[in-house]
Amino acid sequence: MNQQQIPSYIGLIQSLLVSPAGNENKILQANQDLLDRGLVQVMRKIAKIKKKIGNLNAQWLENLATMLEINLEDASLSVDEEKYLIFLMHILQVISDNDGKPEAAYSLLEYNQDRLNENLLRVLKTWAGVNLPKMEPKLAQNFALDIVNFSNLILQFTLGNQANNVEIAIAGYEIALKVLPRQQFPKIWATIQNNLGSSYQKRTIGNLEENIEVAIACYYAALEVRTNSALPQAWATTQNNLGNAYQQSIAGNRKENLENAISCYQKALTVRSLEKLSQEWASTQNNLGSVFHERIAGEKKENIEEAIACYNFALKVRTQEKFPLDWATTQNNLGNAYLDRMVGNRQDNLEEAIACFVRAQEVYTQESYPIYWEIISHNLGIVYEEQSLRKVG
Numbered sequence: 442m443n444q445q446q447i448p449s450y451i452g453l454i455q456s457l458l459v460s461p462a463g464n465e466n467k468i469l470q471a472n473q474d475l476l477d478r479g480l481v482q483v484m485r486k487i488a489k490i491k492k493k494i495g496n497l498n499a500q501w502l503e504n505l506a507t508m509l510e511i512n513l514e515d516a517s518l519s520v521d522e523e524k525y526l527i528f529l530m531h532i533l534q535v536i537s538d539n540d541g542k543p544e545a546a547y548s549l550l551e552y553n554q555d556r557l558n559e560n561l562l563r564v565l566k567t568w569a570g571v572n573l574p575k576m577e578p579k580l581a582q583n584f585a586l587d588i589v590n591f592s593n594l595i596l597q598f599t600l601g602n603q604a605n606n607v608e609i610a611i612a613g614y615e616i617a618l619k620v621l622p623r624q625q626f627p628k629i630w631a632t633i634q635n636n637l638g639s640s641y642q643k644r645t646i647g648n649l650e651e652n653i654e655v656a657i658a659c660y661y662a663a664l665e666v667r668t669n670s671a672l673p674q675a676w677a678t679t680q681n682n683l684g685n686a687y688q689q690s691i692a693g694n695r696k697e698n699l700e701n702a703i704s705c706y707q708k709a710l711t712v713r714s715l716e717k718l719s720q721e722w723a724s725t726q727n728n729l730g731s732v733f734h735e736r737i738a739g740e741k742k743e744n745i746e747e748a749i750a751c752y753n754f755a756l757k758v759r760t761q762e763k764f765p766l767d768w769a770t771t772q773n774n775l776g777n778a779y780l781d782r783m784v785g786n787r788q789d790n791l792e793e794a795i796a797c798f799v800r801a802q803e804v805y806t807q808e809s810y811p812i813y814w815e816i817i818s819h820n821l822g823i824v825y826e827e828q829s830l831r832k833v834g
Contacts, residue, residue: 631666
């Protein structure tokens with residue numbers, strides 16, 4: 442290390458520490474002459490000192506030193522890739538500093554939506570593949586946990602390109618599974634498997650049939666740890682998710698898939714009750730109604746009656762005041778069930794269907810939710826057309 446450079450290194454490090462979030466790349470680009478192994482060494486020494494006194498910047502500085510070391514080893518890393526690597530280190534540090542709580546990290550994602558793309562995906566995979574195997578196990582495990590929290594956050598992030606968000610989440614979960622094995626971290630491993638299943642279920646890239654089958658496999662893996670006796674609520678969550686996946690599945694026998702979905706939802710409801718876990722209970726009731734409406738086995742008219750009962754159960758919790766979107770979704774589902782109902786007076790059923798669809802459009806307005814509004818309008822059109830034909834007849 443060039444001793445004469447040490448004051449310059451320290452000055453650069455201080456600038457990085459006090460700069461607003463997101464400015465690190467500009468500062469580094471303006472000090473290209475200082476980006477060498479000497480800077481990495483000084484960063485690590487300062488990070489070590491800060492860590493001893495409990496300074497929150499210690500891990501961030503260590504991460505930045507690691508990033509610079511990677512850049513120095515790989516001269517082919519472009520300026521653009523450096524930008525993404527700095528952002529990745531920053532978001533992981535924010536997640537680590539806030540114990541995985543989403544608020545601060547969410548704001549950072551919102552501000553950097555343009556970076557949630559294939560470049561970040563590639564940098565995440567490359568950085569983790571090169572560096573995690575070199576780290577001390579404890580450090581690698583901490584990074585993996587931060588990556589899991591990052592994946593959890595971005596999977597639920599509603600802004601940006603959703604296809605990219607899901608791909609980044611999948612990459613994060615798959616990276617973490619290599620560092621957090623089932624033998625050492627059974628609960629965390631099972632949670633990752635459950636969330637990886639949800640990611641593949643939401644995935645729009647690749648083959649739909651294969652994605653759903655991967656999701657089902659992930660849920661079954663999670664259920665090896667998430668048992669009813671050991672982790673009943675987690676078991677119920679995965680059973681509900683597995684039911685969703687079977688309902689979506691286009692592989693194999695459709696009739697069997699729907700029966701499997703019903704079985705999963707009914708298992709979930711042995712834990713999810715109106716008295717305890719009421720929101721989850723209502724969600725599963727809505728899902729069960731949906732699969733009964735689609736059911737191939739059994740008598741169709743009885744299945745539709747089951748669907749109507751499930752939707753009405755769900756609406757005990759899914760009120761317009763507390764859960765307007767869920768309420769509107771279930772109202773639309775209930776309207777479709779009344780439209781197909783084979784029991785009772787046909788005109789009464791059509792009137793019930795109209796009432797449900799109209800209620801759904803109180804929330805799914807043309808201005809705020811044009812696609813959903815159009816779907817419900819189409820459903821209303823079917824009812825009105827039948828009513829018109831009945832009058833003519």
